[in-house]
Amino acid sequence: MTHTHNAAYPLTPRLRDRTPAADPAQPAIALLLRFVVAMAVLLTAAAFPLSSFFTVSEIIVVGARNVSAGDILARSGLRVGQRLATVDADDVADRLTHYPWIAASRLNVSPAGRVTISVQERVPHAALPYRDAYLLLDPTGVALAVVRSTPSVPVIRVDGVALPWIRIGDRVPSAPTLDALRVLGAVPEEEIARGLRLRVDRAGSVTLTTADGITVLLGQPRGLLARIASLPQVLSAIRHQRLGVQYVDLRFTGSVILKLGAAPAGGGVRH
Template sequence: MTHTHVAAYPLSPPVRDRPQVAHPPAPGLQLLRFAAVMAMLLAAAAFLQSSFLTVSDIMITGTSRVSTDDILARSGLRVGQRLVTVDAARVVEHLTQHPWVAAARLDVSPAGRVIIRIQERVPYAALPYRDGHLLLDQTGVALAVVHGTPPVPVVVADGPALRWVRIGDRIPSASLLDAMRVLAALPEGEVTRGLRLRVDRAGSVMLTTVDDVTVLLGAPPGLIGRIVSLPQVLSAIRRQGLGVRYVDLRFAGSVILKQGAPPSRGGVRH
């Protein structure tokens, strides 16, 4: 018997198993797709510019001292105006020109609601000025002139007299800023209406409490440490009813108590 050997060769894969070769779309199809995308973009831009997107509602938050009517008038916004005309940066610039407005922000929704968020300045101290007092925020910005007893502590900073102050401006006084920093370091329970604090040209600090106890705190070196001891000293004086009207804390490690009026420079004059 004769055996015949047949060489084996790999068979070509079926047509359906062959990898598909991607063919680039015809130039005409590419142009058609590009035209469709551009048409959609132009339509979207036209819609944004149309009268369909308008300010539907204006809400103002964060105000307690400034009227919402004043805020709305300063913003220049109105219901019905096109959203595309709302310039948030310009609105914020106008609003922060108000003396009582520390910061402002606009939130604008695609539905047309505009929220104006206001952060107001808070009266922190009062500075004697002419026949009244200037209300100041913690950074020394003049907020208003009040007459009678101010609702916040009174600070006096020795130096040139204030001839003229524009409401909304920051008082240009280094001594005043020193006084504000001292006020911020005082025990929270003492910082209230009726407190009087004075800083002289050398930076020496003196205060008179609501119950008319005058305290000499002295010069800046070591001042914070003396302020820390203040609550304990005042608490002991009040608890024991000693009738002390004058406390000297200027000297490290000692507390000098005196009854009656302090020396001639002991009171805070304004």
């Protein structure tokens, strides 16, 4: 009897049943394509605002009273139709604050093309005799303008100070004048509205004269703000009782001295 041995070999799977091997180049190509598409989108987005579709459509000036809107617009360098990408808000604001009447400014640029220029103006606070005219000053002593007519703000006279020249936009180089401005800032608004004069002598002592002729000796600037606190009540009492006084002495803290004399004149302030 013959025995036949058949060897067992693994069967080769059919070709169609095989899992196709992944091509290592395909993921790299996909990533590259995604990168190219993303960069194209970013470049398009970055370049789009530079196109003619984004331009200044309107310019609005807010907060201007003493300075005309046209003057502010001219100094800003902005114009309707220019590309929004060329509007440098910080540069424009800095350029405007070089104008003496403008203390601060800022820009708001909307995507629709509207540019709003907001300005904070300096306000005339006092006038200083200057040559044959008056120099308008803001509360910090910045020179705003030279006017020929009698100003509506209080006039400050400082003995021994004669400014040979002053550049508009600069702060007055006079410590007594700056002291007088600080004193004026503590004077009640109703007295300023009535009209008054302020004088600083060579020793630095301050004298105030009201519109109805009441002279107030305020003394040295040091400690003056505390002494001047009683001024409204003192002036109110003098006017209510129709007292005739030559002067009111507030040079000493905690005391009020009245020098009786002729009744105060009812005329306006002479400059």
